[in-house]
Amino acid sequence: MNEPLCDIESEIRQAVGDAAAGKRPVWIRGGDSKQFFGRIASGAALETGAHRGVLEYEPSELVLTARCGTPLVEVETVLAGEGQMLAFEPPYFGPSATLGGTIACGLSGPRRAYAGAARDFVLGTRIINGKAEILSFGGQVMKNVAGYDISRLMVGALGTLGVILEVSLKVLPKPAAERTLIQECSDQDALASCNQWTAQALPISATCFYEDKLYLRLAGTEETLNQAQQRIGGEILDAGDSFWEDLREHRHPFLSAAGILWRLSVAPGSPILPLQGKWLLEWGGAQRWLRTDIPADEVRREAAAVGGHAQQFRGGDRQGDVFHPLAREVAAIHERLKIAFDPQHIFNPGRMYKTI
Amino acid sequence: MNPTTTPQGATPVDKPTLVKILRGVLGPDSVLYKQEELRVYECDGLSAYRELPLLVVLPETTTQVESVLRLCHEKGVPVVARGAGTGLSGGALPLANGVLLSLAKFNRILDVDPKNRCARVQPGVPNLAISEAAAPHGLYYAPDPSSQIACSIGGYVAENAGGVHCLKYGLTVHNLLSMEIITVDGRHLCIGAQGLDNPGYDLMALLTGSEGLLGVIVEVTVKLLPRPDCVRVLLAAFDCVEDAGNAVANIIAAGIIPAGLEMMDNPAIRAAEDFVHAGYPVDAAAILLCELDGSDSEVNHETTKVERILKASGASRVRTAKNDEERKRFWAGRKAAFPAMGRIAPDYYCMDGTIPRKHLAKVLRNISELSRQYGLPVANVFHAGDGNLHPLILYDANQSGQLQQAEQLGGKILELCVSVGGTITGEHGVGIEKINQMCVQFNEQELTQFHAVKSAFDPLGLLNPGKAIPTLRRCAEFGAMHVHGGKLPFPELERF
Numbered sequence: 001m002n003e004p005l006c007d008i009e010s011e012i013r014q015a016v017g018d019a020a021a022g023k024r025p026v027w028i029r030g031g032d033s034k035q036f037f038g039r040i041a042s043g044a045a046l047e048t049g050a051h052r053g054v055l056e057y058e059p060s061e062l063v064l065t066a067r068c069g070t071p072l073v074e075v076e077t078v079l080a081g082e083g084q085m086l087a088f089e090p091p092y093f094g095p096s097a098t099l100g101g102t103i104a105c106g107l108s109g110p111r112r113a114y115a116g117a118a119r120d121f122v123l124g125t126r127i128i129n130g131k132a133e134i135l136s137f138g139g140q141v142m143k144n145v146a147g148y149d150i151s152r153l154m155v156g157a158l159g160t161l162g163v164i165l166e167v168s169l170k171v172l173p174k175p176a177a178e179r180t181l182i183q184e185c186s187d188q189d190a191l192a193s194c195n196q197w198t199a200q201a202l203p204i205s206a207t208c209f210y211e212d213k214l215y216l217r218l219a220g221t222e223e224t225l226n227q228a229q230q231r232i233g234g235e236i237l238d239a240g241d242s243f244w245e246d247l248r249e250h251r252h253p254f255l256s257a258a259g260i261l262w263r264l265s266v267a268p269g270s271p272i273l274p275l276q277g278k279w280l281l282e283w284g285g286a287q288r289w290l291r292t293d294i295p296a297d298e299v300r301r302e303a304a305a306v307g308g309h310a311q312q313f314r315g316g317d318r319q320g321d322v323f324h325p326l327a328r329e330v331a332a333i334h335e336r337l338k339i340a341f342d343p344q345h346i347f348n349p350g351r352m353y354k355t356i
Numbered sequence: 357m358n359p360t361t362t363p364q365g366a367t368p369v370d371k372p373t374l375v376k377i378l379r380g381v382l383g384p385d386s387v388l389y390k391q392e393e394l395r396v397y398e399c400d401g402l403s404a405y406r407e408l409p410l411l412v413v414l415p416e417t418t419t420q421v422e423s424v425l426r427l428c429h430e431k432g433v434p435v436v437a438r439g440a441g442t443g444l445s446g447g448a449l450p451l452a453n454g455v456l457l458s459l460a461k462f463n464r465i466l467d468v469d470p471k472n473r474c475a476r477v478q479p480g481v482p483n484l485a486i487s488e489a490a491a492p493h494g495l496y497y498a499p500d501p502s503s504q505i506a507c508s509i510g511g512y513v514a515e516n517a518g519g520v521h522c523l524k525y526g527l528t529v530h531n532l533l534s535m536e537i538i539t540v541d542g543r544h545l546c547i548g549a550q551g552l553d554n555p556g557y558d559l560m561a562l563l564t565g566s567e568g569l570l571g572v573i574v575e576v577t578v579k580l581l582p583r584p585d586c587v588r589v590l591l592a593a594f595d596c597v598e599d600a601g602n603a604v605a606n607i608i609a610a611g612i613i614p615a616g617l618e619m620m621d622n623p624a625i626r627a628a629e630d631f632v633h634a635g636y637p638v639d640a641a642a643i644l645l646c647e648l649d650g651s652d653s654e655v656n657h658e659t660t661k662v663e664r665i666l667k668a669s670g671a672s673r674v675r676t677a678k679n680d681e682e683r684k685r686f687w688a689g690r691k692a693a694f695p696a697m698g699r700i701a702p703d704y705y706c707m708d709g710t711i712p713r714k715h716l717a718k719v720l721r722n723i724s725e726l727s728r729q730y731g732l733p734v735a736n737v738f739h740a741g742d743g744n745l746h747p748l749i750l751y752d753a754n755q756s757g758q759l760q761q762a763e764q765l766g767g768k769i770l771e772l773c774v775s776v777g778g779t780i781t782g783e784h785g786v787g788i789e790k791i792n793q794m795c796v797q798f799n800e801q802e803l804t805q806f807h808a809v810k811s812a813f814d815p816l817g818l819l820n821p822g823k824a825i826p827t828l829r830r831c832a833e834f835g836a837m838h839v840h841g842g843k844l845p846f847p848e849l850e851r852f
Contacts, residue, residue, distance in 0.1 A: 060605035061712055061743075083611055112552065119558055120530050133801045141710040142742035143527060143782035145516045145565045146790075146797055147825065148809050152529070152561030156553075173611035195471055199494065201582035203651065223653040265551035269471035286552045307534075307550025324555035329545050334556055336812035341805070352556070 008051045009134070009165060015046055016163060017132035019346045026346055028159040030069055030101035033094030037105055038158050040318045041351040048100055048163065054078055055166065056140070063123065063140045065168040068100025075099050079171055087115040087172040089206075091248045100164045106156025109248040110206035110217065113198075113268070113283035115172070119155040124168040127154060129161075130342030140168045153337075159348040160356050161341040175219035178205065180240025181229060183214045187272050187279065190214040194284040195269050202228050206244055209281040210254060217244060247282070250314075254280050255289060260316040262290040262299055266308030273302045289313075300324055323352060331355070369431040371410060374455075378413055381423045386461075388412040397456050400441040400448040401503070404705070404759060405788055409436070409450030416461040418536070418544065418574045425572065426542030428455055434818045435540075437568045439479060439511030442503045444706055445787030447515065447567050447823055454821075457572060459510050465489050466575070472550065473580045474533055479510020479573045486578060495580035498525035501783075502691050510573045516565025518783035520616045520690070521647075523741035527783070529564040531579045537563060537571035540814040545571065562809070567785050568820040570813040584649035587615070588659055589683045592671040593640035597621060600642040601716040603669035604740045607646065610665055612658050616647035617741030618690050621720070624697075624735040624748070625689075631696035634689030635682075637673060644671075644740065645690055693737045694748065701733070701750035705762045708790075709773030710744045710782035722772050723747055730765040732758070744782035745773070771796050786824045794824075795831035803828060 019026045025043030052069035059082040066075055072092055079085055089109030090102045103125075108117040124138030127150075138144055138151035154164055185193070190209040194216075197204055205219035216232065217240065218225050229236075237243060246252050255261060264273070268286040272279075277292025292299065296312065303310035309324035316322075326334060331353070338345070338356040349356070369377075371389065379387045388394060389411040398406045410433075415421045428435050434454035441448055450456045462478035465485065469475065470493035475486055483504040487496040500519040501507055507517070513535065516528045525531070534548030547559040554560070563570055594600040600619055607614065620628065621642050629636040636643055644666070648658045659676060666674045677683035689696075697704040711719050720736060727734040727749075737746045747769055751762040770780040770793045780786070780793040794803070806825045810817065826834075 058712075058714065060609040061714060062608060063712070106553075106558075116526070116530065117553065119561060120526065129805060131801075133805075135802045135805055137802065139777065139779050140712055141744075141778055141782070143518055143522060143710045143739070143744045144779040145527075145783060145785055146779050146781050146794060147786070147802075147806050148570075149516070149529065149561045149565055150805070150809070152558050155558055155561075157557055161557075172613065176611075195473075199470065199473060199582050201584050201651070203654075220651070220654055221657050223657065224651050227651060227653055265549065265553050267472045267474075267550035268552075269469070283552060309549060309551070309555045311555065326556050327546065329539075329543050330547065330556065330559070333545070333559065333812060337557060337809065340808035340812045 012046065012048060012051060012163060012165070013128055013132050013134060016128050016130070016346070019046070020130055020132055020344045023344045024346065025349045028104070028163055028348055030098035031071065031094065031096030033092060033097040034101055034105050036314055038351045039322045039354075041348045043346070043349065046163065049098060051165065059084055061140070062171050063168060064171050065140060065166060066099050067166055068098060068164045070099045072097040072099055072102055080174070083174050084171045085174045086121065086169065088112055088118045088121055089115075089248060090118060091250070093249065099167055103155055103167050104157065104159045104164055110208070110244050110282060113207070113286055114205050119152045121170045122151050122155050122167060123170055125151040125154050125164055126166040127162040127164055130344055130346055134165065138168065142170060158352045160338060160352050162347060175205065176221045177225060178217055178219045178240065179225045179229065180237040180243060181216045181218065181232060181234035182237045183216070183234040184212055185214050186212065187281065190281065191269070191272070191285045197232060198284050202231065207282065207284050208247055215243060252280070254278065254291070257291070258315065259291065260312055261314040262292065262310055263313040264288040264290060264299070264303045264308060264310045266303055266306045270306035270308070273306065275299060275302050296321070326353070369433060374431065374433065375411060377427055378411070378424065381427065382413055382415055382420055386414040386416070388414070397438065397441075397450055397458070400438070400443045400446060402444050402446040402787070402789055404763075405446040405449050407450050407452055409456035410453055412456045412458055414458045414461055418538070421457070421538050421572060421574055422542040422544060424455070424457060425538055425540060429541045429816070429818060432816065432818070434821050435572075436820050437514070437572045439508035439514070440482065440506050442507040443511055443515060443785065443787065444708070445781070445785040445789040447785050447787035447820070448511070449788050449823070451821070459508070462510070462574065468493065470495060474550070474577050475580055476575065476577045477509055478575060479513070480508045483507050483509055483512055490580045494583050496583055497578050498531055498581050499528050502694060509576055509578065513564055513573055513576055514566065514568050515783070515785040518739070518744065520618055520739060522739065522744075523617060524613050524615045525581065529561055532560060532564060533577040533579055535560070535563065535573055535577070536575040537573050539571050540816070540819050548577070550577070565785070567787065567824040569810055569824055570819065572819070586652045586655040587647065587649045587683065588655050589677045589686045590646045590659065590662055590666065591636070591675045591677070591686050592644045592646070592666040593637040593673040594642045594644070594670060595640065595672050596670070597642045597720055598717040599670035600644050601713065601740070603644060603666050603671065604713060606665045606669050607662055608741070610661060612662060614646050614662070614741060615649040616645065618645040619643070619738040619740040620690065620693065621736040623733060624693055624737050627696040627700050627735060628689035628693050631699055632688045632692045634685050636689050640672070645686055690737070697735060697748050697750060702752040702754065703750070703759070705749040705751065705766055706784075707747045707749070707766050707769050708744070708781045708784040709770050709778055710742070711773050711776050711778035713740070713743045715776040715778075719745065719772060719776060723769055726765055726768050726772075730761050732762055732765055739782070742782070743778065767793060788823055791823070791826045791830065792834040794826050795834050800828055803831070
């Protein structure tokens, strides 16, 4: 916590201090792989990509600590060397993706519904706040309830509360084996089946429904996979790994096409929503991708009606409401939190919502 | 921006007036103010700290909670929320000039939704009651503290409490979907969502474990998990604590995440065995309890692997519970470890530090050294899988000075945990108990950041003041502070 600052860290801190003094916004940039995500941010680029390196990794402690600019691929390679993984299966959206950007965006991949989200695995962070102070929260231990959980608050905050300098993550062993099954069915049957299986403790690690096909990934020992396949049924998809990787990286044609891509996050057991368009369902029904011409308000109304929210994940107007508008009182809390961390509004202003 | 009504010029309200106003809102039976009625609320599970509240209110509707908070806010009266009062850090310790807001009447399970695997509950519902309500659907609520029969879910969320299954199933923060809170000025906020994430900041993470400083929880939606098909427990005895610690690391390094992985040292083993006759080997230096769950084939596979690892790590004896009854008996000793201490010493003081597991042997050695220095025995119970240590300091409050000795020893143990890269509290919360050690774990700027977060919710500091986050002045008085970058901390503050 008190080690002398390395040069790059001092440079970042200096840049933040200067920006705060001059009340000049900065646009925090790691690998620049997720520029498409969120609203358009203004400000001069604050480069964090050079602040890189895995600082600590002890496989038997299940904890890894790395600097924000560490390429995600480096983190995953180091973990794979010990048979471990980031269980939230983060999307890269480009080879230059960094760990800091991954955590700031808070995105999780196909395994999310079964293993947890990015925020679930964050144990600690070291950040720079808007007063150019370097602060540490959380730590490298699994259980830590000293002080407010500011580390998790940073996850998905899109850099609007501070610059993430370091992250400590809980990591998990890779499953012994994985197998992808494919079944033909309707959307309604797919949702019903997924929810039924998840409630039965079957070893499912990912689901996807698209164009009358349900894709299921199982994880465990070979024997476990055999037993689960017997209960669930379906044919084995040989190129399973690349299917899930394409899905995660939005190389799947449905996700990579031009135009607005909506992401609806809803209660998994919600029925098929009455919104005309084309759908791809993931996370057992909890994450639903939609291509539609229906106006944004209507999409959001339907998502909210089933306890969820809708974000304009790709495309469309990036200066309007990209994320689901917040209730008035909740928005007010966001504005006060923004000031609590970034009183001069210098960090990625407007990237998430206009007022923060 | 002026988000709240500042009660500037609010005259200090006298007790009879406040009683009258609150009885007007809640009815005469839901406001307690006589000394004999207040007595039962004077402490929570940490009985070393006691204080009578100004008065106690027992609202039964959300609207009433809103009114109580709004009125107290207008009058500048502090409010402390309380669930079942089982907390171990004095988080629900009343204030002499404050209202104690009991959520005991919020005791209904509103909905169990098997399709979405969640349950909507009021904060006063006991933890175990949720699992019981979910059982007909083959589901349960995973976090399971020793106090799960009594502890209420609201307090559990406010403390981000854990239990013995955290390594695999997470803390409270990992097992929630949404909550409804009332802010200090009586506004109703819905945070989280019924899906797996919510728009905006992760306020669920911020509120979970905020110890009643940011808002009062009036409803929680928890995640439910399917009951695993198969559960098995192994009990391993070791002749030295270090070997037991290494066995834990070896199990995890082999790619196994046990549902529970608990360690007890010899004093804890003997006390528990005397109490519940769990069949523990009383001559062992340490025992490990390792619970595996999943499908039959997964559990069989892992049991073989774990048995082999335990033996290779130096276990003198490994037993696998033959049936459910024996499994429950193995656990009974661990779950009764705290009350078992009550039989061998008049009082015990439970600590809650977390350490990186690799430092276990060193930390246990230092704890026994401290134990000798202070002349008070210490027994250790350890959530070994996740590094959460519960040293139990045995003392006798009737012997002059022993309570103070126990507290000092406890403080030293927590500082030891911080010095090896750990934390002062893994699951019990800071409350009033560890407020001084917060000054060791966090520096001035970090504490200031916490206060700024508090102000975003409660600018006047009326919700549970004096708990969880120390003022900078308090840290200066405490004297043993975080030394940051070699500079003397808090240079601007007077020294006492």
